[in-house]
Amino acid sequence: MPPLDMGVPDEPLLDLENLKVSIEGEGPTVWPVRGAALSLRRGETLALIGESGSGKSMLGLALARLLPEGARIEGEARFEGENLLAMDDQRMSALRGRGIAFVPQSAGLALNPCRRVASQVGEVFRRVRGMDKSGAREEAGRLLARLGLDRSVQRYYPHQLSGGMRQRVLIAIGLACRPRLLIVDEPTKGIDLGMIGEVEDCFRQVRADLPDLAMIVITHDLRFAARIADRIAVMYAGRVLEEAPAPAFFEEQKHPYARALLRAAPEHGMIPIPGTPPSMTRLSEGCPFSPRCPDAETCCASEPAPPIRIGDTRVACRRYDRI
């Protein structure tokens, strides 16, 4: 197996250009991701936010090449300088877990209900790092303890754990192979507020322990994103409409959609976004938000809005400076 290319330090760890995911099924082709662009540096935590159906999870799955059958990826995705989309299955499988690890959503469903926590976390150490059973158990215990889980948790079955604890077990499994990029899908979905604090603490601990680890956290929870991320990327209809440092983003959103999304939160007036999200089967050239955008011009619907860089922020809006 060839050694993994570590790239030069200045180069982004992950670079996406015009990434598209299409899924062929019985009906018309569905385009969950349609031209997403992103970049991520070593040690950076990026929160990918947006409504359900905006393509966040599909983008995460595409990066780990774990898409459902019938799915096609196009565009460019470079991880440590290497084209992810051109890798053969063997190379990808060597990278998965060690280079890029994906932590799925619904911690309750993702864990095997019939096996104890120790055996599920330990399996990664045994299979990938070739440890024996007792070594794997020891290592699993250490990792779980770092994430704030008591050693006794190892003996439990998933149904005996709270939502927050299950999420931390999944993160432990994701971290077990020491990946350079960890993608976590909806870590707070269905978890109540008290437990979300535990998940947040767990993320803080991971960042303190592994300063070089880059993370993409897919979430629809804006408050959670604000507390754990360095950068925010807003997805809508399969595109990244705005990407900005977290503090600047929560201070002032540049894209009209990002502004509308924040205004829908209870703390910002709970103003619903008028209209409905666009169909995933029809592709339009223009800005996908234009039919719902209060500031749209006629050309917004028909002409593409390439991302514009303003300082550290990238925004895909033709009118950002005039609003």
Place this chain on the structure above:
Amino acid sequence: MIEFRDVRLSFREGLFGRRPVLEGLDLTVPEGRVIGILGPSGSGKSSLARILLGLLPADSGTVTVDGQAAPCRAVQYVPQHPDAAFNPRLRIRAAFRELFRLHPICPEDRRKQTLAAVLDRVGIDAGLLDRYPRQVSGGEIQRLSLARALLLNPRYLVLDEATAMLDVSIQAHIMRLVLEIKAERGMGVLVITHDALLAGAVCETVYTLAGGKLFQGVQGRAG
């Protein structure tokens, strides 16, 4: 109004022990008001709703709805989990048909119009009725749950974490809709949530449930 008086509830724990959940709880939900109950998971918020709906017997105490012992049809419910709201084996139309069969909502020849009017009010396309619950989105299921509750002409509505699984934008749509309908019909609404910001934004009075007791309400932003 809905009145809880000295309601106590405990669950069995271990072989002989009992864990108290509600310890002499008093609560009043007046008609036309939005009352919020805040509390972490396991604090007994949902148990309180289940007692009101007759799904869980209290150890002691009384719960009345406009002077009548609960449960009664005047109180309707929108649950948290879309999976819990509709029978997964029935098309949504069949679930509504069942409701019309079980309750004297309107004369048989007016059922179609009554259903169409309520679906229109909650912003649901009638085409969704031919789908199964798994084929509609979380926001649509919550609108359908709300439509089902409204068909029974409730004087009180209980929302048990009804928007906890939804995006902020859909949550805003649903909560705005509930507040509009509340204003039109003068219903009392009991909002059970763990989200203090949501409770503050939609409720007139918010109580906190902790250690089996309700703590004095704070005025919400809507109050």
